[in-house]
Amino acid sequence: MADVDVDLFVIGGGSGGVRAARIAAGYGAKVMIAEEYRVGGTCVIRGCVPKKLLVYASHVHAEIADAAGFGWSIPQATFDWPTLITNKDKEIARLEGVYVKNLEISGVSIAKARAVFEDPHTLRLSTGETVQAKTILVATGAAPNHGAIIPGIEHVISSNEVFDLPACPRRILIQGGGYIAVEFAGIFAGLGSDVTLVYRGDNILRGFDEDVRRHLRNEMEKAGISIQTGCTVTKVERHGDTFTSHLSNGSSLASDQVMFAIGRHPNVANLGLETAGVAINPSNGGVAVDTHSRTSAPHIYAIGDVTHRVNLTPVAIREGHAFADTVFGQRPTVVDHTNIPTAVFSQPEVGTVGLTEAQARAQYPRIDVYKAEFRPMKATLSGRHTRILMKLIVDGASDRVLGCHIVGPEAGELIQVIGVAVKMKATKADFDATLAVHPTAAEELVTMRVPFASYGPSPAA
Numbered sequence: 001m002a003d004v005d006v007d008l009f010v011i012g013g014g015s016g017g018v019r020a021a022r023i024a025a026g027y028g029a030k031v032m033i034a035e036e037y038r039v040g041g042t043c044v045i046r047g048c049v050p051k052k053l054l055v056y057a058s059h060v061h062a063e064i065a066d067a068a069g070f071g072w073s074i075p076q077a078t079f080d081w082p083t084l085i086t087n088k089d090k091e092i093a094r095l096e097g098v099y100v101k102n103l104e105i106s107g108v109s110i111a112k113a114r115a116v117f118e119d120p121h122t123l124r125l126s127t128g129e130t131v132q133a134k135t136i137l138v139a140t141g142a143a144p145n146h147g148a149i150i151p152g153i154e155h156v157i158s159s160n161e162v163f164d165l166p167a168c169p170r171r172i173l174i175q176g177g178g179y180i181a182v183e184f185a186g187i188f189a190g191l192g193s194d195v196t197l198v199y200r201g202d203n204i205l206r207g208f209d210e211d212v213r214r215h216l217r218n219e220m221e222k223a224g225i226s227i228q229t230g231c232t233v234t235k236v237e238r239h240g241d242t243f244t245s246h247l248s249n250g251s252s253l254a255s256d257q258v259m260f261a262i263g264r265h266p267n268v269a270n271l272g273l274e275t276a277g278v279a280i281n282p283s284n285g286g287v288a289v290d291t292h293s294r295t296s297a298p299h300i301y302a303i304g305d306v307t308h309r310v311n312l313t314p315v316a317i318r319e320g321h322a323f324a325d326t327v328f329g330q331r332p333t334v335v336d337h338t339n340i341p342t343a344v345f346s347q348p349e350v351g352t353v354g355l356t357e358a359q360a361r362a363q364y365p366r367i368d369v370y371k372a373e374f375r376p377m378k379a380t381l382s383g384r385h386t387r388i389l390m391k392l393i394v395d396g397a398s399d400r401v402l403g404c405h406i407v408g409p410e411a412g413e414l415i416q417v418i419g420v421a422v423k424m425k426a427t428k429a430d431f432d433a434t435l436a437v438h439p440t441a442a443e444e445l446v447t448m449r450v451p452f453a454s455y456g457p458s459p460a461a
Protein backbone atom coordinates (compact mmCIF):
# COMPACT_ATOMS: atom_id res chain seq x y z
CA MET A 1 0.00 0.00 0.00
CA ALA A 2 1.27 3.45 -0.84
CA ASP A 3 0.63 6.72 1.02
CA VAL A 4 -0.23 5.39 4.44
CA ASP A 5 0.07 7.79 7.37
CA VAL A 6 0.61 5.11 10.02
CA ASP A 7 1.49 1.42 10.22
CA LEU A 8 -1.13 0.83 12.90
CA PHE A 9 -4.24 2.77 13.85
CA VAL A 10 -5.91 1.67 17.09
CA ILE A 11 -9.56 2.62 17.65
CA GLY A 12 -10.10 2.81 21.41
CA GLY A 13 -7.69 3.73 24.21
CA GLY A 14 -8.82 1.16 26.76
CA SER A 15 -6.95 -1.74 28.36
CA GLY A 16 -6.51 -3.73 25.14
CA GLY A 17 -5.93 -0.87 22.71
CA VAL A 18 -3.29 0.84 24.86
CA ARG A 19 -1.34 -2.39 25.34
CA ALA A 20 -1.44 -3.22 21.63
CA ALA A 21 -0.36 0.31 20.64
CA ARG A 22 2.59 0.36 23.03
CA ILE A 23 3.89 -3.08 22.11
CA ALA A 24 3.52 -2.44 18.36
CA ALA A 25 5.37 0.88 18.73
CA GLY A 26 8.08 -0.99 20.64
CA TYR A 27 8.58 -3.16 17.55
CA GLY A 28 9.20 0.00 15.53
CA ALA A 29 5.72 0.55 14.06
CA LYS A 30 4.36 4.07 13.55
CA VAL A 31 1.21 4.00 15.69
CA MET A 32 -1.76 6.31 16.30
CA ILE A 33 -4.51 5.62 18.85
CA ALA A 34 -7.91 7.36 18.96
CA GLU A 35 -9.90 7.69 22.19
CA GLU A 36 -13.27 9.45 22.18
CA TYR A 37 -13.71 9.72 25.97
CA ARG A 38 -10.81 9.20 28.39
CA VAL A 39 -7.58 7.25 27.90
CA GLY A 40 -7.59 4.16 30.11
CA GLY A 41 -11.02 3.00 28.96
CA THR A 42 -13.70 1.25 30.96
CA CYS A 43 -11.44 -0.50 33.45
CA VAL A 44 -9.59 2.58 34.60
CA ILE A 45 -12.25 5.26 34.22
CA ARG A 46 -15.56 3.55 35.06
CA GLY A 47 -14.93 -0.13 35.72
CA CYS A 48 -12.56 -2.29 37.72
CA VAL A 49 -10.44 0.42 39.34
CA PRO A 50 -13.05 2.89 40.67
CA LYS A 51 -15.24 -0.07 41.62
CA LYS A 52 -12.47 -1.64 43.71
CA LEU A 53 -11.88 1.70 45.46
CA LEU A 54 -15.59 1.80 46.36
CA VAL A 55 -15.41 -1.82 47.52
CA TYR A 56 -12.56 -0.88 49.88
CA ALA A 57 -14.60 2.06 51.18
CA SER A 58 -17.57 -0.20 51.86
CA HIS A 59 -15.48 -2.68 53.90
CA VAL A 60 -14.75 -0.11 56.60
CA HIS A 61 -18.24 -0.39 58.04
CA ALA A 62 -17.83 -4.11 58.79
CA GLU A 63 -14.33 -3.59 60.19
CA ILE A 64 -15.69 -1.01 62.64
CA ALA A 65 -18.56 -3.31 63.57
CA ASP A 66 -16.07 -6.14 64.25
CA ALA A 67 -13.76 -3.94 66.30
CA ALA A 68 -15.74 -4.26 69.55
CA GLY A 69 -15.02 -8.01 69.74
CA PHE A 70 -11.31 -7.21 69.66
CA GLY A 71 -11.63 -4.73 72.50
CA TRP A 72 -11.86 -1.49 70.57
CA SER A 73 -14.50 1.10 71.25
CA ILE A 74 -14.86 3.44 68.34
CA PRO A 75 -17.04 6.52 68.55
CA GLN A 76 -19.98 6.73 66.12
CA ALA A 77 -18.36 6.77 62.67
CA THR A 78 -19.75 8.87 59.83
CA PHE A 79 -19.31 8.45 56.11
CA ASP A 80 -19.08 11.24 53.51
CA TRP A 81 -19.82 10.16 49.92
CA PRO A 82 -18.53 13.40 48.26
CA THR A 83 -15.12 12.89 49.91
CA LEU A 84 -14.94 9.33 48.59
CA ILE A 85 -15.94 10.38 45.07
CA THR A 86 -13.53 13.34 45.02
CA ASN A 87 -10.65 11.13 46.14
CA LYS A 88 -11.64 8.43 43.65
CA ASP A 89 -11.73 11.02 40.85
CA LYS A 90 -8.22 12.25 41.77
CA GLU A 91 -6.85 8.72 41.61
CA ILE A 92 -8.56 8.00 38.28
CA ALA A 93 -7.19 11.25 36.81
CA ARG A 94 -3.71 10.27 38.04
CA LEU A 95 -3.98 6.86 36.38
CA GLU A 96 -5.29 8.39 33.16
CA GLY A 97 -2.20 10.63 33.15
CA VAL A 98 0.04 7.58 33.60
CA TYR A 99 -1.63 5.87 30.62
CA VAL A 100 -1.20 8.96 28.43
CA LYS A 101 2.44 9.34 29.48
CA ASN A 102 3.22 5.67 28.81
CA LEU A 103 1.75 5.97 25.31
CA GLU A 104 3.78 9.12 24.66
CA ILE A 105 7.00 7.53 25.97
CA SER A 106 6.37 4.60 23.61
CA GLY A 107 6.11 7.01 20.69
CA VAL A 108 2.39 6.47 20.06
CA SER A 109 0.47 9.55 18.88
CA ILE A 110 -2.87 10.10 20.57
CA ALA A 111 -5.95 11.49 18.82
CA LYS A 112 -8.51 12.67 21.36
CA ALA A 113 -11.37 11.98 18.98
CA ARG A 114 -13.89 9.42 17.82
CA ALA A 115 -12.66 7.42 14.84
CA VAL A 116 -14.81 5.64 12.26
CA PHE A 117 -14.02 3.82 9.05
CA GLU A 118 -14.39 5.88 5.89
CA ASP A 119 -13.09 3.02 3.75
CA PRO A 120 -11.13 -0.15 4.59
CA HIS A 121 -7.84 1.75 5.10
CA THR A 122 -9.09 5.25 6.03
CA LEU A 123 -10.29 6.47 9.40
CA ARG A 124 -12.23 9.70 9.78
CA LEU A 125 -11.74 11.45 13.11
CA SER A 126 -14.42 13.58 14.79
CA THR A 127 -11.93 16.47 14.49
CA GLY A 128 -12.43 16.26 10.71
CA GLU A 129 -9.02 14.78 9.78
CA THR A 130 -8.57 11.50 7.97
CA VAL A 131 -5.79 9.01 8.59
CA GLN A 132 -4.61 6.24 6.27
CA ALA A 133 -3.44 3.09 8.02
CA LYS A 134 -1.85 -0.12 6.85
CA THR A 135 -3.22 -2.16 9.76
CA ILE A 136 -6.20 -1.24 11.97
CA LEU A 137 -7.10 -2.58 15.40
CA VAL A 138 -10.69 -2.26 16.64
CA ALA A 139 -10.55 -2.06 20.44
CA THR A 140 -13.73 -0.11 21.16
CA GLY A 141 -14.88 -2.16 24.15
CA ALA A 142 -18.47 -2.49 25.30
CA ALA A 143 -21.21 -0.40 26.88
CA PRO A 144 -24.06 -0.99 29.36
CA ASN A 145 -27.19 -2.46 27.84
CA HIS A 146 -30.49 -1.62 29.56
CA GLY A 147 -32.41 -4.32 27.64
CA ALA A 148 -36.02 -3.81 26.52
CA ILE A 149 -37.33 -0.25 26.70
CA ILE A 150 -39.72 -0.10 29.65
CA PRO A 151 -41.74 2.93 30.81
CA GLY A 152 -39.48 5.17 32.90
CA ILE A 153 -36.21 3.70 31.58
CA GLU A 154 -34.84 7.27 31.42
CA HIS A 155 -34.73 7.30 35.24
CA VAL A 156 -32.48 4.24 35.38
CA ILE A 157 -28.72 4.59 35.84
CA SER A 158 -26.01 2.17 34.71
CA SER A 159 -22.49 1.44 35.95
CA ASN A 160 -21.40 4.49 33.91
CA GLU A 161 -23.33 6.96 36.08
CA VAL A 162 -23.07 5.18 39.42
CA PHE A 163 -19.50 6.39 40.00
CA ASP A 164 -20.56 10.04 39.89
CA LEU A 165 -23.77 10.14 41.92
CA PRO A 166 -24.10 13.39 43.89
CA ALA A 167 -25.12 11.47 47.03
CA CYS A 168 -25.06 7.94 48.37
CA PRO A 169 -28.62 6.63 47.94
CA ARG A 170 -30.41 5.74 51.18
CA ARG A 171 -32.26 3.02 49.23
CA ILE A 172 -31.20 1.54 45.90
CA LEU A 173 -32.79 -1.06 43.65
CA ILE A 174 -30.31 -2.86 41.42
CA GLN A 175 -31.54 -5.08 38.61
CA GLY A 176 -29.15 -7.79 37.45
CA GLY A 177 -27.56 -10.97 38.71
CA GLY A 178 -24.11 -10.78 37.13
CA TYR A 179 -20.89 -9.73 38.81
CA ILE A 180 -21.40 -5.98 38.38
CA ALA A 181 -24.86 -6.11 39.98
CA VAL A 182 -23.75 -8.17 42.98
CA GLU A 183 -20.62 -6.05 43.45
CA PHE A 184 -22.62 -2.83 43.60
CA ALA A 185 -25.18 -4.46 45.91
CA GLY A 186 -22.29 -5.16 48.30
CA ILE A 187 -20.81 -1.68 47.90
CA PHE A 188 -24.03 0.14 48.71
CA ALA A 189 -24.98 -2.24 51.53
CA GLY A 190 -21.54 -1.66 53.06
CA LEU A 191 -21.95 2.09 52.77
CA GLY A 192 -25.24 1.87 54.68
CA SER A 193 -27.87 1.86 51.90
CA ASP A 194 -30.92 -0.40 51.88
CA VAL A 195 -30.29 -2.61 48.85
CA THR A 196 -32.72 -4.70 46.82
CA LEU A 197 -31.35 -6.88 44.04
CA VAL A 198 -33.87 -7.92 41.40
CA TYR A 199 -32.94 -10.68 39.00
CA ARG A 200 -35.02 -12.52 36.42
CA GLY A 201 -33.21 -15.89 36.81
CA ASP A 202 -33.47 -18.34 39.68
CA ASN A 203 -30.23 -17.30 41.34
CA ILE A 204 -27.42 -14.74 41.04
CA LEU A 205 -24.11 -15.31 39.18
CA ARG A 206 -25.37 -17.51 36.35
CA GLY A 207 -22.55 -19.65 34.95
CA PHE A 208 -20.67 -19.87 38.28
CA ASP A 209 -20.49 -23.06 40.34
CA GLU A 210 -23.85 -23.81 41.98
CA ASP A 211 -22.34 -23.94 45.48
CA VAL A 212 -20.76 -20.52 44.91
CA ARG A 213 -24.10 -19.08 43.82
CA ARG A 214 -25.97 -20.54 46.78
CA HIS A 215 -23.28 -19.60 49.31
CA LEU A 216 -22.87 -16.02 48.11
CA ARG A 217 -26.61 -15.39 47.99
CA ASN A 218 -26.94 -16.67 51.53
CA GLU A 219 -24.09 -14.42 52.75
CA MET A 220 -25.52 -11.38 50.95
CA GLU A 221 -28.94 -11.97 52.48
CA LYS A 222 -27.35 -12.35 55.93
CA ALA A 223 -25.77 -8.93 55.34
CA GLY A 224 -29.26 -7.48 54.87
CA ILE A 225 -29.47 -7.34 51.06
CA SER A 226 -32.92 -8.27 49.78
CA ILE A 227 -32.59 -10.55 46.73
CA GLN A 228 -35.71 -11.01 44.62
CA THR A 229 -35.23 -13.61 41.89
CA GLY A 230 -37.60 -14.75 39.17
CA CYS A 231 -38.85 -11.25 38.40
CA THR A 232 -37.95 -8.11 36.47
CA VAL A 233 -38.57 -4.38 36.69
CA THR A 234 -41.40 -3.53 34.29
CA LYS A 235 -41.88 0.20 34.97
CA VAL A 236 -40.14 2.99 36.89
CA GLU A 237 -42.03 6.06 38.08
CA ARG A 238 -40.40 9.22 39.37
CA HIS A 239 -41.81 11.25 42.24
CA GLY A 240 -39.42 14.16 42.80
CA ASP A 241 -36.21 12.65 44.13
CA THR A 242 -37.55 9.14 44.64
CA PHE A 243 -38.66 6.33 42.37
CA THR A 244 -41.20 3.54 42.43
CA SER A 245 -40.19 0.40 40.55
CA HIS A 246 -42.95 -1.98 39.51
CA LEU A 247 -41.94 -5.62 39.32
CA SER A 248 -43.29 -8.43 37.15
CA ASN A 249 -44.42 -10.30 40.27
CA GLY A 250 -46.94 -7.54 40.97
CA SER A 251 -45.03 -5.87 43.81
CA SER A 252 -43.51 -2.39 43.80
CA LEU A 253 -40.54 -0.87 45.57
CA ALA A 254 -39.58 2.68 46.51
CA SER A 255 -35.95 3.77 46.21
CA ASP A 256 -33.70 6.79 45.74
CA GLN A 257 -31.86 5.26 42.79
CA VAL A 258 -32.61 2.52 40.29
CA MET A 259 -29.60 0.91 38.62
CA PHE A 260 -29.61 -1.72 35.89
CA ALA A 261 -26.59 -3.98 35.39
CA ILE A 262 -28.14 -6.59 33.13
CA GLY A 263 -25.50 -6.90 30.46
CA ARG A 264 -23.14 -5.09 28.14
CA HIS A 265 -23.11 -4.93 24.36
CA PRO A 266 -19.98 -4.71 22.18
CA ASN A 267 -19.37 -1.23 20.74
CA VAL A 268 -19.84 -2.10 17.07
CA ALA A 269 -22.54 0.42 16.06
CA ASN A 270 -21.82 3.41 13.79
CA LEU A 271 -18.17 2.50 13.35
CA GLY A 272 -18.44 1.91 9.62
CA LEU A 273 -17.51 -1.76 10.03
CA GLU A 274 -19.65 -2.70 7.00
CA THR A 275 -17.73 -0.18 4.88
CA ALA A 276 -14.51 -1.82 5.96
CA GLY A 277 -15.73 -5.36 5.27
CA VAL A 278 -15.65 -6.39 8.94
CA ALA A 279 -18.22 -9.07 9.81
CA ILE A 280 -20.13 -9.38 13.06
CA ASN A 281 -20.27 -12.71 14.92
CA PRO A 282 -23.98 -13.58 14.76
CA SER A 283 -23.82 -15.67 17.94
CA ASN A 284 -22.67 -12.89 20.26
CA GLY A 285 -22.98 -9.56 18.41
CA GLY A 286 -19.26 -8.83 18.69
CA VAL A 287 -16.69 -8.44 15.92
CA ALA A 288 -16.01 -11.90 14.46
CA VAL A 289 -12.32 -12.88 14.77
CA ASP A 290 -10.08 -15.90 14.31
CA THR A 291 -7.61 -17.23 16.88
CA HIS A 292 -5.18 -14.42 15.97
CA SER A 293 -7.93 -11.79 16.48
CA ARG A 294 -8.04 -11.16 12.73
CA THR A 295 -11.43 -10.06 11.34
CA SER A 296 -12.99 -10.89 7.97
CA ALA A 297 -10.91 -8.01 6.51
CA PRO A 298 -7.33 -9.34 6.48
CA HIS A 299 -5.66 -6.06 7.59
CA ILE A 300 -8.17 -5.34 10.39
CA TYR A 301 -8.00 -6.97 13.82
CA ALA A 302 -10.22 -6.74 16.90
CA ILE A 303 -9.49 -7.46 20.55
CA GLY A 304 -11.08 -7.09 23.98
CA ASP A 305 -14.74 -6.60 24.85
CA VAL A 306 -15.71 -5.62 21.29
CA THR A 307 -15.19 -9.27 20.31
CA HIS A 308 -17.31 -10.43 23.28
CA ARG A 309 -15.12 -13.46 23.96
CA VAL A 310 -14.16 -13.18 27.64
CA ASN A 311 -14.88 -9.66 28.86
CA LEU A 312 -12.16 -9.05 31.41
CA THR A 313 -9.32 -6.54 31.53
CA PRO A 314 -6.43 -9.03 31.69
CA VAL A 315 -7.92 -10.86 28.69
CA ALA A 316 -8.14 -7.63 26.63
CA ILE A 317 -4.55 -6.81 27.59
CA ARG A 318 -3.31 -10.29 26.67
CA GLU A 319 -5.19 -10.21 23.35
CA GLY A 320 -3.76 -6.76 22.54
CA HIS A 321 -0.24 -7.94 23.35
CA ALA A 322 -0.65 -11.13 21.30
CA PHE A 323 -1.93 -9.10 18.34
CA ALA A 324 1.14 -6.84 18.42
CA ASP A 325 3.52 -9.80 18.79
CA THR A 326 1.85 -11.58 15.89
CA VAL A 327 1.58 -8.69 13.43
CA PHE A 328 4.55 -6.47 14.32
CA GLY A 329 6.91 -8.78 16.24
CA GLN A 330 6.86 -11.73 13.83
CA ARG A 331 5.95 -13.93 16.82
CA PRO A 332 2.56 -15.48 16.07
CA THR A 333 0.79 -15.80 19.42
CA VAL A 334 -2.58 -17.34 20.22
CA VAL A 335 -4.26 -16.42 23.50
CA ASP A 336 -5.32 -19.39 25.61
CA HIS A 337 -8.80 -18.62 26.93
CA THR A 338 -8.96 -21.67 29.21
CA ASN A 339 -8.52 -21.67 33.00
CA ILE A 340 -8.76 -17.88 33.38
CA PRO A 341 -8.80 -17.06 37.09
CA THR A 342 -11.42 -14.44 37.97
CA ALA A 343 -12.80 -12.68 41.00
CA VAL A 344 -16.13 -11.16 41.89
CA PHE A 345 -15.59 -8.35 44.38
CA SER A 346 -18.81 -9.14 46.16
CA GLN A 347 -18.99 -9.25 49.94
CA PRO A 348 -17.68 -11.83 50.63
CA GLU A 349 -15.47 -12.11 47.56
CA VAL A 350 -15.59 -14.92 45.02
CA GLY A 351 -12.48 -16.37 43.39
CA THR A 352 -12.79 -19.03 40.76
CA VAL A 353 -10.66 -20.86 38.19
CA GLY A 354 -11.34 -23.81 35.91
CA LEU A 355 -14.43 -25.95 35.63
CA THR A 356 -17.55 -25.77 37.75
CA GLU A 357 -18.82 -29.03 39.22
CA ALA A 358 -21.56 -29.21 36.56
CA GLN A 359 -19.07 -28.61 33.70
CA ALA A 360 -16.66 -31.21 35.08
CA ARG A 361 -19.45 -33.78 35.45
CA ALA A 362 -20.45 -33.20 31.83
CA GLN A 363 -16.88 -33.52 30.53
CA TYR A 364 -15.23 -36.21 32.67
CA PRO A 365 -16.42 -39.75 33.42
CA ARG A 366 -15.39 -39.58 37.08
CA ILE A 367 -14.87 -36.57 39.31
CA ASP A 368 -14.26 -36.07 43.01
CA VAL A 369 -15.52 -32.96 44.76
CA TYR A 370 -13.76 -31.67 47.86
CA LYS A 371 -15.63 -29.07 49.83
CA ALA A 372 -15.26 -27.17 53.08
CA GLU A 373 -17.55 -24.58 54.66
CA PHE A 374 -16.32 -23.00 57.86
CA ARG A 375 -16.35 -19.89 60.01
CA PRO A 376 -13.27 -17.70 59.50
CA MET A 377 -11.10 -17.31 62.60
CA LYS A 378 -11.42 -13.52 62.30
CA ALA A 379 -15.16 -13.83 62.86
CA THR A 380 -14.89 -15.78 66.12
CA LEU A 381 -14.22 -12.85 68.48
CA SER A 382 -16.24 -10.35 66.49
CA GLY A 383 -19.25 -12.67 66.47
CA ARG A 384 -19.91 -12.05 62.77
CA HIS A 385 -22.10 -14.76 61.25
CA THR A 386 -20.19 -15.46 58.07
CA ARG A 387 -18.81 -18.62 56.52
CA ILE A 388 -16.14 -19.38 53.92
CA LEU A 389 -16.63 -21.86 51.07
CA MET A 390 -13.72 -23.69 49.46
CA LYS A 391 -14.21 -26.26 46.76
CA LEU A 392 -11.90 -28.33 44.56
CA ILE A 393 -13.05 -30.34 41.56
CA VAL A 394 -10.69 -33.23 40.74
CA ASP A 395 -10.54 -35.58 37.74
CA GLY A 396 -10.83 -39.10 39.17
CA ALA A 397 -8.71 -40.62 36.39
CA SER A 398 -5.70 -38.26 36.31
CA ASP A 399 -6.05 -36.71 39.81
CA ARG A 400 -5.75 -33.29 38.11
CA VAL A 401 -7.43 -30.32 39.84
CA LEU A 402 -9.94 -29.13 37.24
CA GLY A 403 -11.48 -26.27 39.18
CA CYS A 404 -11.21 -24.29 42.38
CA HIS A 405 -13.97 -22.10 43.80
CA ILE A 406 -13.68 -19.90 46.87
CA VAL A 407 -16.14 -17.57 48.57
CA GLY A 408 -14.56 -15.63 51.40
CA PRO A 409 -12.25 -12.76 52.31
CA GLU A 410 -9.44 -12.15 49.79
CA ALA A 411 -10.74 -14.89 47.47
CA GLY A 412 -9.51 -12.80 44.51
CA GLU A 413 -5.96 -12.76 45.89
CA LEU A 414 -6.05 -16.50 46.62
CA ILE A 415 -7.36 -17.53 43.23
CA GLN A 416 -4.56 -15.66 41.45
CA VAL A 417 -2.08 -18.03 43.10
CA ILE A 418 -4.21 -21.17 42.79
CA GLY A 419 -4.62 -20.21 39.12
CA VAL A 420 -0.91 -20.89 38.58
CA ALA A 421 -1.25 -24.40 40.01
CA VAL A 422 -4.35 -25.17 37.93
CA LYS A 423 -2.68 -23.81 34.79
CA MET A 424 0.33 -26.04 35.53
CA LYS A 425 -2.06 -29.01 35.71
CA ALA A 426 -1.38 -29.63 39.38
CA THR A 427 -2.89 -32.81 40.82
CA LYS A 428 -4.75 -33.22 44.06
CA ALA A 429 -1.64 -35.12 45.27
CA ASP A 430 0.42 -31.95 44.57
CA PHE A 431 -2.00 -29.93 46.69
CA ASP A 432 -1.82 -32.57 49.46
CA ALA A 433 1.99 -32.60 49.34
CA THR A 434 2.08 -28.84 49.93
CA LEU A 435 2.39 -27.99 53.61
CA ALA A 436 -0.30 -25.82 55.14
CA VAL A 437 0.33 -22.24 56.20
CA HIS A 438 -1.13 -22.07 59.67
CA PRO A 439 -3.33 -20.45 60.86
CA THR A 440 -4.93 -19.29 57.61
CA ALA A 441 -8.20 -19.94 55.85
CA ALA A 442 -6.31 -20.99 52.71
CA GLU A 443 -4.74 -24.00 54.47
CA GLU A 444 -8.07 -25.72 53.95
CA LEU A 445 -7.18 -25.98 50.24
CA VAL A 446 -4.29 -28.34 51.01
CA THR A 447 -5.87 -30.25 53.89
CA MET A 448 -9.15 -31.51 52.39
CA ARG A 449 -8.49 -35.27 52.39
CA VAL A 450 -11.87 -36.95 51.89
CA PRO A 451 -14.11 -36.19 48.91
CA PHE A 452 -17.44 -34.60 49.80
CA ALA A 453 -18.94 -36.33 46.75
CA SER A 454 -17.78 -38.50 43.84
CA TYR A 455 -19.54 -39.00 40.53
CA GLY A 456 -19.01 -41.75 37.96
CA PRO A 457 -17.43 -45.17 38.24
CA SER A 458 -14.80 -45.53 40.95
CA PRO A 459 -11.19 -45.93 39.63
CA ALA A 460 -11.10 -49.56 40.76
CA ALA A 461 -14.31 -50.45 38.92
Ligand SMILES: Cc1cc2nc3c(=O)[nH]c(=O)nc-3n(C[C@H](O)[C@H](O)[C@H](O)COP(=O)(O)OP(=O)(O)OC[C@H]3O[C@@H](n4cnc5c(N)ncnc54)[C@H](O)[C@@H]3O)c2cc1C
Pocket: 011, 012, 013, 014, 015, 016, 017, 034, 035, 036, 037, 038, 039, 040, 041, 042, 043, 044, 046, 047, 048, 049, 051, 113, 114, 115, 116, 139, 140, 141, 142, 159, 180, 267, 271, 303, 304, 305, 306, 311, 312, 313, 314, 316
Ligand atom coordinates in the same frame (compact mmCIF):
# COMPACT_ATOMS: atom_id res chain seq x y z
C1 LIG B 1 -18.41 -1.67 36.36
C2 LIG B 1 -17.40 -2.58 35.73
C3 LIG B 1 -16.54 -3.28 36.53
C4 LIG B 1 -15.59 -4.13 35.95
N1 LIG B 1 -14.77 -4.81 36.78
C5 LIG B 1 -13.83 -5.63 36.26
C6 LIG B 1 -12.93 -6.33 37.12
O1 LIG B 1 -13.00 -6.24 38.35
N2 LIG B 1 -11.98 -7.11 36.54
C7 LIG B 1 -11.88 -7.25 35.18
O2 LIG B 1 -11.00 -7.97 34.71
N3 LIG B 1 -12.74 -6.61 34.35
C8 LIG B 1 -13.70 -5.81 34.86
N4 LIG B 1 -14.55 -5.13 34.02
C9 LIG B 1 -14.44 -5.37 32.56
C10 LIG B 1 -13.32 -4.53 31.96
O3 LIG B 1 -13.49 -3.18 32.29
C11 LIG B 1 -13.28 -4.72 30.45
O4 LIG B 1 -13.22 -6.10 30.16
C12 LIG B 1 -12.09 -4.02 29.81
O5 LIG B 1 -12.10 -2.65 30.09
C13 LIG B 1 -12.09 -4.26 28.29
O6 LIG B 1 -11.06 -3.54 27.69
P1 LIG B 1 -11.17 -3.08 26.17
O7 LIG B 1 -9.85 -2.48 25.83
O8 LIG B 1 -11.69 -4.17 25.35
O9 LIG B 1 -12.32 -1.96 26.15
P2 LIG B 1 -12.49 -0.63 26.99
O10 LIG B 1 -11.66 -0.61 28.20
O11 LIG B 1 -13.96 -0.47 27.15
O12 LIG B 1 -11.93 0.49 26.02
C14 LIG B 1 -12.57 0.84 24.84
C15 LIG B 1 -12.35 2.32 24.60
O13 LIG B 1 -12.70 2.65 23.26
C16 LIG B 1 -13.26 3.94 23.25
N5 LIG B 1 -14.02 4.05 22.00
C17 LIG B 1 -15.13 3.35 21.64
N6 LIG B 1 -15.47 3.65 20.36
C18 LIG B 1 -14.55 4.55 19.90
C19 LIG B 1 -14.35 5.22 18.65
N7 LIG B 1 -15.16 5.00 17.62
N8 LIG B 1 -13.33 6.07 18.55
C20 LIG B 1 -12.49 6.30 19.60
N9 LIG B 1 -12.62 5.69 20.79
C21 LIG B 1 -13.64 4.81 20.94
C22 LIG B 1 -14.09 3.98 24.51
O14 LIG B 1 -14.33 5.32 24.92
C23 LIG B 1 -13.20 3.22 25.49
O15 LIG B 1 -12.36 4.09 26.20
C24 LIG B 1 -15.50 -4.26 34.55
C25 LIG B 1 -16.37 -3.54 33.73
C26 LIG B 1 -17.32 -2.72 34.30
C27 LIG B 1 -18.26 -1.95 33.42
